Amino acid sequence: MKATLAPDIFHRSTTKSLIYLARDIFMASVLVFLTQLVDAALLQASAANIFILWTLRVILWLVYWWIQGLVMTGLWVLGHDCGHGAFSSSNWICDLTGFVIHTTLATPYYSWKFTHALHHRYHAHLDKDEHWIPPTRSTGDISGTAPTSIIGKIWEAFEDTPVYLVTLLILRQVIGFPVYLLFNVTGQPRYPRWTNHLNPWSVLFSKSQIGAVIASDLGLTVLLSAICYVASRLTWIVVVRIYIIPWFFMSHWITMIVFLQHTDPMLPRYREMAWTYARGAASTVDRDFLGWQGRFFLHHIAHCHVVHHMFPKIPWYNTPRATQAIRTVMGSHYHYCDSPTFKILWNNFRQCQSVDAEEPCPSRIEQNPRHATLECLPDRRPANGDLVGEDSVVYPVEDGVLRASRGVHHTPEGLFMTSQRYKHDPPTLSPTDTKPLQNADERDVTLWDFGIKPIFGPLWTHSMATQAAIVLLPLVIAAFVWHRKPQNLPPGPPSGILGDHHLQVPDLEPYKKFAEWAKQYGPIISFWFGRTPVIVLHSYQAATDLLDKRGEVYSSRPRSIIGQEILADNMRILGMAYGEKWRKMRKVQHSGLNEKYALNYREFQTLESTILIHELYQNPNTFSARFQRFATSVVFSISYGKRIVNMDDPMVKDSREAANAFGSTLVPGRYVVESWPFLLWVPRPLQWFRWAQERRRKLDIKLYVGLFDQVKREMDEGVAKSSMSLQMCQDESLADMSEIELAYSAAAPFTAGIGTVSSVLDVFVLAMTLHPECTRRAQEELDAVVGVSRMPTFEDEDSLPYTRALVKETLRWRPVAPTAVAHSTTADDTYRGYHIPKGATVYGNLHAICHDEAVFPDPENFMPERFIGTQDPRLVNLELPYGFGRRICPGRHVANQSLFIVISRMLWSFNFSPYIDESGKKILPNPDVFTGGGLVRRPAPFKCHILPRDSDIEKVISAEAAQSTMSLKEWE
Secondary structure (H helix, E strand, O other): OHHHOOHHHHOOOHHHHHHHHHHHHHHHHHHHHHHHHHHHHHHHOOOOOHHHHHHHHHHHHHHHHHHHHHHHHHHHHHHHHHHHOOOOOOHHHHHHHHHHHHHHOOOOHHHHHHHHHHHHHOOOEOOOOOOOOOOOOOOOOOOOOOOOOHHHHHHHHHOOOHHHHHHHHHHHHHHHHHHHHHHOOOOOOOOOOOOOOOOOOOOOOOHHHHHHHHHHHHHHHHHHHHHHHHHHHHOHHHHHHHHHHHHHHHHHHHHHHHHHHHOOOOOEEEOOOOOOHHHHHHOOOEEOOOOHHHHHHOOOOOOOHHHHHHOOOOOHHHHHHHHHHHHHHHHHHOOEEOOOHHHHHHHHHHHOOEOOOOOOOOEEEOOOHHHOOEEEOHHHOOOOOEEEOOOOOEEEEEOOEEEOOOOOEEEOOEEEOEOOOOOOOOOEEOHHHOOOOOOOOOOOOOOOOOOOOOOOOOOOOHHHHHHHHHHHHHHHHHHHHHHOOOOOOOOOOOOOOOOOOHHHOOOOOHHHHHHHHHHHHOOEEEEEEOOEEEEEEOOHHHHHHHHHOOHHHHOEOOOOHHHHHHHOOOOOHHHOOOOHHHHHHHHHHHHHHOOOHHHHHHHHHHHHHHHHHHHHHHOHHHHHHHHHHHHHHHHHHHHHOOOOOOOOOHHHHHHHHHHHHHHHOOOOOOOHHHHOHHHHHOOHHHOHHHHHHHHHHHHHHHHHHHHHHHHHHHHHHOOOOOOHHHHHHHOHHHOOOOHHHHHHHHHHHHHHHHHHHHHHHHHHHHHHHHOHHHHHHHHHHHHHHOOOOOOOOHHHHHHOHHHHHHHHHHHHHOOOOOOOOOEEOOOOEEEOOEEEOOOOEEEEOHHHHOOOOOOOOOOOOOOHHHHOOOOOHHHHOOOHHHOOHHHOOOOHHHHHHHHHHHHHHHHHHEEEEEEEOOOOOEEOOOOOOEEOOOOOOEEOOOOEEEEEOOHHHHHHHHHHHHHHHHHHHHHO
16 A cells, blocks of 8 residues: 555645644634624624524524634644654654644643554554443443343333433533543553543553653643633633633544544454454544535544554645545455434444454464454364354354344454344344445444443443432432522523623623613612622612611622632621621721721821822822822821821832732622632632632731731830720730731721722812812802811811712712622512522612612712702711611721811812813813722823912911921821
């Protein structure tokens, strides 16, 4: 055969191979880009029938998975040819390219390469081949007796049903390739149990190959880490759709190709004495696999498989020529089938389940394989009247008729696979019917069934299948119960392809998507994050009815795997579940932040606000940064009795990073593990979502414990200023709390206090820039009450109703925590006929609630007047922006004090106006553009003019700032 092939057929062009590789990579990339682009367009499209859009999306993704699976299979075939040395004449180019390709496709390159070489070396050898070894009487648990147990009889009754066979076929096609690599299923049955391709010391490998196998394992570890990292950035839903599902399609194509190229009633298997390399290599078949798709995407691997087994180093682009050449030499030994791919898959799966071959006696086969005679050695000669089969097995002859030995079709070439329809009473087979098949369409022999349906081969037996059914049935039932969704939930949008709404809820400003759904489905909506129902409330009435008045049910928090369990080690009260520990830590918070104790912080807030006004007078363009320094300094003084002068202080930077890290974990839908907690079953070192959070937790503990210990040292030295930390150190009732619990409790105001107050002040400047009439009215009130010789103080608050109303309207107009922190139900509940199940996550959409026209008419307009002269308790005591019920922010009294003293003094000191560009045009800021990816948002950076009202006020600002600077020395 080799002599008939032109020498150039064996030439391996590295350049040509790399072009094919680049083509496949380009196709894979374009498929991802186009599919994402079209899917995004469908998500944004508006249609009267939402079902049509989702149907189009399903079709889009099915087409993508089919084609991308073929492209990935083509890439895998290129890696496969690298393993054979057919990619390039350079071994190191082959191995490097193959290693990268197969590792990217989750295949251990060297491990597979070594066993695949043995497969080629001993193909069709029942005892030495490595792939798709069919079960025999000894390895397949084949018996000719009727089952006696009830389970066995039930098994026998259903084993031939189409539904049963289809289920087994689908299962094999989906996971056949990975279970071969992991468990040696369909591999050589004589290997020890648990043989797999990932164990470097497996019997599959020699000592010299151990290092290469370890390299393959390390490659897979890097791949898994990369997948986890990408998933942490893009969510697992994206990774599953773009990579994992196409990978299973690839696995399906690989399994299908390997099965069909090596399995057919016309293809024999051999024992030792009958096997030769040429016989084994010829025991395969070329197929018109998927027509043009197989030729284009799969590089002729199925169309030219015979020549590939004869000469595996021929590159794929030359195999069509080589196939045409060897067909003339092989003649009737060449097998080809052009039957429809899936039809032949079904037929072969039914017909080719096992061979009936006992351990043979030593034998000798003559040279001509098609006219061979066999001589048994003397110690195994058959008795008189018996006929010796060509597989060295003795078969009894009765009345001139050969008794078929349980479903095997015998030829001089070897042992042929059959179906398994023969049960207990074997029919007779005439010796004249033992002609081997020459073509796939010549299946004219009677096929029998002998009572087992192995899924993957010899490792699947009656008893194993029964055990698997017993184990899997409860799991299926449990999965069904777990998957079953509660009925009569509030209305909501249709779920995505994988059953939840992760992809429909954006990381940034999710409240806008919630409000969009509320317009369509009503003020109470529901959707799903994984298997957790999410309820979002958009009306003031619903929020207060549930979150305020039914605190015994709605006061807990959803399980927070990232923020609370991993990052905070369940130490942060903001994310803590409702219970005894929360009550204990809440009591600590309340003792230092309640309305009465908050009066102790007024002195510091007054002095620090004076410094803030002076900073704005000197550098008004950096107002946002000045607000952040003010808020940080106030919170640090409350927690630790210290003033912050410079935001570049490492202690401040670390504290801000800690607060931002925790705040980002509270964004709904950001982390897929929150919805799919089974990811915690992944071995801990591979839980990618832990890596950054656990590093951050160590830094947080070091920071908070260090700050708390410093206060204890100052207390011992008698120089500690009044603070929450000092109060905790002196409170003997807290002796049962650990140092870490106390440290986290002292740091709690920092988590929400800094971002909230500074962001509200940004909103205030935004509102005053857009509504100068409100500025003027507040200034008229301030001039009448305070005058121009001093700044406003807390003693003036009761006399400044419009200023107080303006503070409330600033909080309402653009709430800086628009989704608030989620609540969780601790029991089933019913509201307005809707069922709200136990464990549901409940959000109050603060932005929507603060714009509820039933409570706040004309909500988009900035109108402080709505809070003046009203007896409506919803307006008189507005605490809505600080949360709900028992989980309302404990620091709201301190925050309100900071907001009043700063806003009143800014109104007293400055005028606000829009920025004017070089052409003299006013540039108005957009009140609906915000930044911030965590719990708290702030207006996007904007320019405006902040100018002192007159020179007399400038003098007062400078004088009071100098005095405040001296007074603040004791806090530094």
